[in-house]
Amino acid sequence: MLTQIKVHNLSKAYGHRLLFRNLSLTIPNHSVFVLLGRNGAGKTTFLRILCGLVSASSGEIEITVDGKVLTPQEKRAQIGLVAPELELYEELSAVENLEFFAGVRGIPFSLTSVRELLDFVGLKGRGLDLVHTYSSGMKQRLKYAYALLHEPKILVLDEPTTNLDEDGVKLVEAIIARQRRRGIVVMATNDPREVAYGEQTLSLDTAKPGDLA
Amino acid sequence: MSRRFPWIRQSLVIWHKELRIEFRTRFAYSTLLMFAVTTLITISFSVGGFVPDSDITAALLWIILFFSAMAGLGRTFVQEEEKKTVTALKLAVAPEPVFLGKYFFNVTLLCSLTVLVVPLFLVLLNQSVPQWPPFLVTVILGVLGLAGASTIIAAIVAKAEAKSAMMTILAFPVLVPLLLAAINATRACLAGASGAAPASELYVLLFYNGAVLTASLLLFEYIWNE
Numbered sequence: 001m002l003t004q005i006k007v008h009n010l011s012k013a014y015g016h017r018l019l020f021r022n023l024s025l026t027i028p029n030h031s032v033f034v035l036l037g038r039n040g041a042g043k044t045t046f047l048r049i050l051c052g053l054v055s056a057s058s059g060e061i062e063i064t065v066d067g068k069v070l071t072p073q074e075k076r077a078q079i080g081l082v083a084p085e086l087e088l089y090e091e092l093s094a095v096e097n098l099e100f101f102a103g104v105r106g107i108p109f110s111l112t113s114v115r116e117l118l119d120f121v122g123l124k125g126r127g128l129d130l131v132h133t134y135s136s137g138m139k140q141r142l143k144y145a146y147a148l149l150h151e152p153k154i155l156v157l158d159e160p161t162t163n164l165d166e167d168g169v170k171l172v173e174a175i176i177a178r179q180r181r182r183g184i185v186v187m188a189t190n191d192p193r194e195v196a197y198g199e200q201t202l203s204l205d206t207a208k209p210g211d212l213a
Numbered sequence: 214m215s216r217r218f219p220w221i222r223q224s225l226v227i228w229h230k231e232l233r234i235e236f237r238t239r240f241a242y243s244t245l246l247m248f249a250v251t252t253l254i255t256i257s258f259s260v261g262g263f264v265p266d267s268d269i270t271a272a273l274l275w276i277i278l279f280f281s282a283m284a285g286l287g288r289t290f291v292q293e294e295e296k297k298t299v300t301a302l303k304l305a306v307a308p309e310p311v312f313l314g315k316y317f318f319n320v321t322l323l324c325s326l327t328v329l330v331v332p333l334f335l336v337l338l339n340q341s342v343p344q345w346p347p348f349l350v351t352v353i354l355g356v357l358g359l360a361g362a363s364t365i366i367a368a369i370v371a372k373a374e375a376k377s378a379m380m381t382i383l384a385f386p387v388l389v390p391l392l393l394a395a396i397n398a399t400r401a402c403l404a405g406a407s408g409a410a411p412a413s414e415l416y417v418l419l420f421y422n423g424a425v426l427t428a429s430l431l432l433f434e435y436i437w438n439e
Binding site: 051053055073076079081083085086087088089090091092096100101103104105106146 | 219222223226227229230233234237238296297298300301302303304305306307310438
């Protein structure tokens with residue numbers, strides 16, 4: 001399946017503060033796109049607009065799969081997000097969290113496949129523990145399980161290796177490599193090691209209208 | 214049916230998640246129950262052996278249920294915002310099933326409270342109910358209306374700064390028609406043979422529920438999305 005993200009003249013302002021203006025770019029299938037910029041430059045806002053969580057001041061982001069433009073409902077099924085401002089339910093276990101999100105997404109829940117996913121993200125044997133007993137690194141790993149549960153075409157990562165140890169960083173590298181084969185990775189970071197994963201980068205500090213069109 | 218109506222299945226999944234978390238934390242139910250029981254005991258002590266007339270009894274019952282609902286149901290959406298789970302939920306499901314799931318949960322909480330509080334209230338205030346069927350319909354419709362209005366107002370309050378004060382302030386004007394109709398219907402049921410059957414009040418309660426649910430489902434998307 002051919003997935004593509006097209007950004008058309010995207011602008012975002014909060015009140016009088018302009019974050020970015022008239023951004024236009026295309027992110028092709030099987031690629032990793034990295035967004036750079038100082039704190040407050042608008043990286044997270046760009047990712048939230050891409051995910052449909054925040055509306056743009058003007059312009060739009062169009063996601064197409066096999067030439068068909070996705071509706072907001074279809075976007076939900078094709079986007080997985082890992083971000084510092086996204087948390088999972090601490091009163092539930094990892095398995096219960098994934099069971100819940102599989103339920104609302106309408107995808108079949110199997111304990112075996114969920115255990116495999118938790119093993120993959122490095123939470124083997126901890127699936128039945130309540131999330132509030134997890135360390136911050138384990139919570140970050142669980143966010144990857146949440147983001148990959150529905151096998152999205154687009155994986156959106158905001159500061160992807162936050163709180164992770166060296167093994168966790170290698171896990172993120174493996175996830176990015178796998179996702180590149182499946183579709184697209186869009187990432188916001190300033191970490192030089194993470195920037196190196198991307199074929200295409202855009203700095204919001206220096207972005208001019210029409211960049212990367 | 215759930216395949217044809219995904220909203221229903223998704224709402225039930227959200228309702229189940231809310232119940233599971235509530236069973237573990239017991240936050241909302243404890244708040245509702247503590248408020249209702251302390252108010253009820255205070256009222257029963259203050260009236261002593263005196264049997265208040267149906268006007269006062271009906272108003273007291275709905276005051277207890279109203280303030281219990283305000284105390285316990287307001288956190289439905291606030292905790293999703295405060296614990297940052299709202300983003301994960303927004304990414305996974307459309308707004309309408311979220312509203313319905315939270316509404317079903319609030320109905321469950323308020324019904325389980327009402328089942329305990331109403332009989333206790335009638336016993337402690339030495340009240341008999343000559344017209345049981347309309348009384349039960351009044352309580353059910355009143356509780357559904359309280360839960361519906363509380364759910365949509367809780368969603369608005371979750372976006373506000375002064376959350377604790379906002380819930381009661383916003384809810385009161387919205388709930389006045391419901392409370393007046395519920396109090397009038399309850400009074401008629403408690404007054405017995407001397408009171409007329411509260412048909413018009415029951416229609417008001419029924420239409421109030423329909424209006425609140427319809428408006429909530431239409432407006433919730435704009436409240437839920439930034």
